[in-house]
Amino acid sequence: MFTTTLSKDAATALALLGKSDILKDAYLAGGTACALQLGHRVSLDFDFFTEKEFTTEIVLKQLESLQGFKLDETAKWTILGNLSKVKFSYFYYPYPLASKTVPFSDIELASLEDIAAMKIDAICSRGTKRDFIDLYFIIKQKFPLVKILKFYDKKYKRLLNNIYHITKSLSYFADADSQVLPKMFTPVSWEDVKKFFQNQSLNLARKKFL
Secondary structure, eight states: OOGGGSOHHHHHHHHHHHHSSTTTTEEEEHHHHHHHHHOOBOOOEEEEEESSOOOHHHHHHHHHTSTTEEEEEEETTEEEEEETTEEEEEEEOOOOOSSOOEEETTEEEOOHHHHHHHHHHHHTTTOOHHHHHHHHHHHHHTOOHHHHHHHHHHHHSOHHHHHHHHHHHTTOOTTTTTSOOOOBSSOOOHHHHHHHHHHHHHHHHHTTOO
């Protein structure tokens, strides 16, 4: 694992969570789980997901027992806050894992297969610059897009219905353009990332997915 992608505060918070029993049914996904496995950038938040429904008040009480936890917002099956100055989120996420989780420091990380599928889903909902960059490095280092779409279909069961929207979303950057590039360990140009996904989108269309 590329532990240098974690700030000192993030490493402390993750160790604290790992020692607790709060996240026994959850896995860490998002940018931090991706960065730990690829080492390409810094990530400053923890996004935890669980397939099990939970009572927000009970989990919140457990979290509030941890030193440094501060609540920002709650809703049904959702907790948003900070832990040791690191953004923290905990969601009920009723989609099956596409692959086994990866153990790290007493917690479970989503596999790159699942992270890639979730990045596709995020990009279809006004994806951030971070989403595009993470997916870019997953494709470059691990899996071709066509294979990632199979992970997406395994997880969400809606590739056939969404393939047109996915293809269009992969070349839509209006929201991401104005966002700040995350701190990178592996240098990358946003313009190169955009050109890459424009080509990926075009290739999908040419393969008659549409």
